[in-house]
Amino acid sequence: MPHKSTKNPLTPIKPRSLRLPxxxxxxxxxxxxxxxxxxxxxxxVIRIVETEAYLGQTDPASHAYQNKRTPRTQTLYLNGGxxxxxxxxxxxxxxxxxTGNNTNGDxxxxxxxxxxxxxxxxIANRNLTRSATPRQIAGGPxxxxxxxxxxxxxxxxxxxxxxxxxxxxxxxxxxxxxIIAGPRIGIDYAGEAKDWPLxxxxxxxxxxxxxx
DNA sequence: CGGAAGATCCACT
DNA sequence: GTGGATCTTCCGA
Numbered sequence: 001m002p003h004k005s006t007k008n009p010l011t012p013i014k015p016r017s018l019r020l021p022x023x024x025x026x027x028x029x030x031x032x033x034x035x036x037x038x039x040x041x042x043x044x045v046i047r048i049v050e051t052e053a054y055l056g057q058t059d060p061a062s063h064a065y066q067n068k069r070t071p072r073t074q075t076l077y078l079n080g081g082x083x084x085x086x087x088x089x090x091x092x093x094x095x096x097x098x099t100g101n102n103t104n105g106d107x108x109x110x111x112x113x114x115x116x117x118x119x120x121x122x123i124a125n126r127n128l129t130r131s132a133t134p135r136q137i138a139g140g141p142x143x144x145x146x147x148x149x150x151x152x153x154x155x156x157x158x159x160x161x162x163x164x165x166x167x168x169x170x171x172x173x174x175x176x177x178x179i180i181a182g183p184r185i186g187i188d189y190a191g192e193a194k195d196w197p198l199x200x201x202x203x204x205x206x207x208x209x210x211x212x
Numbered sequence: 213c214g215g216a217a218g219a220t221c222c223a224c225t
Numbered sequence: 226g227t228g229g230a231t232c233t234t235c236c237g238a
């Protein structure tokens with residue numbers, strides 16, 4: 001049996017809650033836990049504090065825009081609840097949660113998280129020191145993946161299995177009044193879509209990738 | 213088969 | 226605020 005923290009029992013997320021529109025899922029994922037099982041003794045946990053919705057076929061910023069099918073984007077057309085992980089700028093991995101149940105290519109990018117368990121290992125993975133801030137550790141999609149040792153070898157796995165190397169677990173819901181929305185980051189190429197308010201975060205959280 | 217671009221991060225000014 | 230790193234992915238010829 002894998003060792004589990006007794007003070008913080010983690011319940012896997014219900015896939016049903018991910019088979020909804022990406023805007024809904026992006027907000028619902030705020031406050032939930034992302035769990036990385038490294039081996040039988042080491043578990044890393046981050047609380048998700050910032051997300052972005054990508055609207056699949058109808059979104060110029062999405063890799064699935066106009067139903068584009070390439071070897072890389074196949075994962076986006078899986079059922080909701082799978083991980084879509086890709087390499088960006090030749091350097092950084094980005095983690096998405098595929099959403100919906102109609103193979104639209106919808107997904108939610110996990111942009112930032114707050115270290116909950118295994119902070120020392122995250123700091124080592126990020127080549128930081130003990131004085132590192134939450135924003136330095138996982139305040140950005142590439143940083144978050146590096147902190148949790150997430151790369152493309154985990155692409156396309158389901159995220160509801162607590163025995164898998166990576167899964168989502170239920171957290172404490174975030175009040176609607178604490179959620180802020182704004183334009184997405186790094187998509188200047190996407191024309192009008194660059195202003196769509198599909199970036200969501202916990203208001204004023206110290207681990208956000210950028211202020212609103 | 214060449215070339216351009218990229219859902220980022222960091223160091224430097 | 227600016228530019229470089231770094232390499233996969235994709236498109237067009």
